[in-house]
Amino acid sequence: MKKIFGIVVVSLFFLSSQVNAQHKIRIACIGNSITYGATLPNPEKDSYPGQLQNMLGDGYEVMNFGVSGKTVIRNGDNSYVSTKKYEEALQSNPDIVTIKLGTNDSRLPYRLKLDSNFIDDYKALIHSFQQLPSKPKVILLLPVSSFLKDSERQTDEVIVNQVIPKIRQVAYEEKLEMIDLHSITADKESLFPDKLHPSVLGETILAKRIYESVVSKKKMDFDIFSKIKEEKKNSSFYGYDCVDFIFKGRNCKVVKPRFSASGLPWVWRARFFGIEPQADIALLDRGFHLVYCDVAELFGNQEAIDCWNAFYEKMHGAGLSKKVCLEGFSRGGIYVYRWAVTNPKKVACIYADAPVLDLKSWPGGKGKSKGSQEVWEIFKKDFGLSSEEAAMDFKGNPIDLVPQIVKAGFPMLHVVGDADDVVPVDENTKIFEERVKALGGNIMVIHKQDVKHHPHSLKNPQPIVDFILHSVKF
Template sequence: MIKNLLSICIKWILIMLSTITILFAQSKGKIYCIGQEFTTGSAMFMPEKNNFPAQLGGMFGKDYQVFLNGKDVVTNAPISIDNHVLKHLDDLNIKKGDFLILDLNHDVDFSQGDDSKLLKNITSSINKGARVVLLHTPSNSYEKQQLSARIQLQTLAFKSNCEIVDLSPALYGGDAYLDKEKRLTSIGASFVAKRLYELIKTPVTGASRIKIKNGKRESFYGFSSETFDFEGKEARVVKPKIVAKGSPWIWRARFWGHEPQLDIAMLERGYHIVYCDVSELFGNEESLQIWNNFYKFLQQFGLNKKAVMEGMSRGGVYIYNWALRYPDRVSAIYADAPVLNFKSWPGGQGKGKGSPENWEIFKQVYKLTEQQALNFKDAPVDRASEIGALKIPSIHVVGDVDDIVPPDENTLPFAKAYIAAGGKLEIIHKPTVGHHPHSLADPTPLVDFLLRADGRKLNFAAIAAAGSEYRSGAGWSPNMGWWGENDDINRILDSKKQQLDILFVGNSITQGIGGTRSHLPYKPGYTAFESVFSSYKWDCAGIAGDRTQHVLWRLINGKYKEAAPKVVVVTIGVNNFLDGDTAEEIVAGILEIKKWIRTNMKNSKLILTGPLPVGVESTDPRRRKYEDIHRLLAIQAKDQCWIYAPLSDTFIKADGNLSLDDYSTDGIHLSGGYTKWAQSLSKIIQKALGE
């Protein structure tokens, strides 16, 4: 009796656990993408594969179900709403944890009251626990119309408290993101998918805890801004829609609202932006004391102990003086055309114009005579070694022809001492720009630097994603595109299961080997590789433009495991340079590839070469990154389950340069170097095969 009862209980528990598992598997989040041409990608190559909802779905895999105007981007299964989705958002069955991505630039006639209807629907979705994101996208309309659309979207975001993401700066600034008619390309859609993936994956904590008494509330580009008095000084706090985990923030030193693109981008990512006006105190003791009090005031609201300090022009003095006084309160520094040397500006003692009026103010607030001011040794440029020793990540943007705050009197000597003391400082040069305009039209490089410094940057080099290249310069037959080449490779692998001795995997350099690929008119390396490997059954799985993440996606979703070649040679990583990925990020991507192959293709010998040498001259900035990648890979090479085969000695001459007999002038692609490459790999492959 007891045994029967126990058996029934166990069966009941197992059934319940099975039911819970099924329910949990079915409860994955949903992402609803709604819009017209920008979202559907109707003007791009292979939109059903390349529009950003499809790419986003590919990146998330089973974690989220992505819908495009009512259809599942994977199964194309419709959900029960009609095509006029903007007026029927309630029919989407939005639930807590879902995302609603709205591209409204061409869908909403604000003059007809559509904004009030949207406001009601958006508010309803937010109240259900969903996150609603408005996209501001590029347009081929007149500049005045574009500005009007942006303001209307920002107003809608402010009223509804929904999120807003401005994609225009990056898309206008990116290579090949838009076509001639300002329509999104498949490559641009990759950027959008990555940006939304970042938004969705960023850990958040909820609404801002900051509450200001007697503050003036207004919109700061769609975000809630409070202006208030703090100890007789004007202060401002701008709140993100949703606060990122850890409550990060940026402290802007001077010139509130000027060139705000970085501030807007960081607000989108869950950062607060704060300001306390201590203008014309030049970072002196009084200004530091006011800021110290302001810092303590902000800490009661739970902001992170460390802030990113942002200083334009004379703001550079403020942020570096603050970092010297309170290094434990600074996570990173962004300085734009910064004043770091008072004798240069406002003193005008060098080749800069100077400012007699501000020179007098400087002497007054520091209580200096003329001679004392000329002998002043307490500016950031004088204390650069001290600041560098603090090892605070710092990035500067300078105009190389700045005649107001000349870089060679400010940033350049400062950076030399800063780096020599062990500090990390990057400089973005604008070759033909003077003191203005500040910042960058596309703030992406600044955003990425600051996110890395804060430990918040997603490493897309290690997140599997399909490629989206489509341009004829990739060396493919007409109308193939990345997907066509991927399908061709899988067809070959499927037809050669258990037959291949060697499979070469990589990007355009590997693609040049050709193999039996039928849609590659240009195979510059085929003859060299066939002459060396003619006794083997080999083939080529290189696709032009591929990054580490694309190879990883191909491995996971392709026929590589079933093909089971005896040896897999992977040469990848150089195209990640174009995305600004760091050496550490690229290596992480390569190691994800290694991990997948060793887990899923255990009978295949793996040879990793990393990227081939890059940069014709040894002084090429790309060479440093190449060297850093291989330094990191060499550390990992102690793992005996794969073969590390750097080919530096094969291509780099005694003087450190590359030969133009081997390389094209871009310092990336091979010309005659395929023979050397094949010969170098031959010995390694023979050893791997036990020959």
């Protein structure tokens, strides 16, 4: 009897193990040597698929199908689809497929075929997985940065200017999720010992980003475009669906992510839409919406505020979260702070980049900056300032509104170039920061040494992204 009982227990344990195994989410990692883990001490554990397995735990099975040197392009001697690993991947019954290819397509002679072969061959690869009985979700991983200088090899110039735009086009046309591994490695040369392959720590960065995407809460059924009744023009914004439309006589844009993050967070670019978009793209990757309403050269006057109030109601009424993340580049700093002061409960945070915070500095040119006399006159007209004395006495600058801004309580991040001679830091962010901190406000400033007004943002936008993610707390 005891023997029979023991057999039953063992059988039940075996059946339970089979059930648990069947319920594991299977992730097939398609890629090249970086996926495989070439140059690493222990590729099985140290590669990003190996580390991803450790992060995800027993509920997942992460399978590494990386093969060194392989390309998306089929017409060549190193095509990924000609490998045994590709056949194994097709037979693995995956629930999720990540594809990290394209780096080797950037080298000679394969780069000569990029325009004629890459997009069709990439789509064929995707379709081969989508047609599997398991109907896996396919996620495209943008190639990591390359620090090689040999122009015949995998150079970052070709990856950035030729390979990545094509992958984004594929993502746009196939409506697939993307994860940008390029920007998060752009300032990590020290983690690429041979200038091409990440170290163990470099692979950790990749694994963490993929992990975030896999475990994040995603809302797949929200379509803000259906809530916009105005006539729309469709386009691609770095692989994401964008619509342009007219609202209250103003040009507007809305970019929707492939999935919506929990809480439907959004970023509102105040000015210079699409300039240095790396933070915007990273947030789209994470499920944020991106919006724009053009109130150019109104400098946050009452007309601009009224227009933005109406646009906010339209976006929030369409379902986006109550609080928005405001993003002000250059003169956009004036726009976001003036609107925030009148709408403090609608602001999750402000990210200001080389922001104008005192119009006397720019466009006034009353200090170190040359300013712009033409724009100075526009500002005076916007606020009904009939004289130079009245303009100089204007008290609606963000540096004048610090008490109201601090009282509102939202966190602020400024990114500035210390050598900025257009919007000098000493006349803008430095004064603003000192006044905010004196009143106990929440501000952080990232300084870029030897950088002028341009380029804006950060090559690796992770600090900006982390600030915004922490601010929205979704």
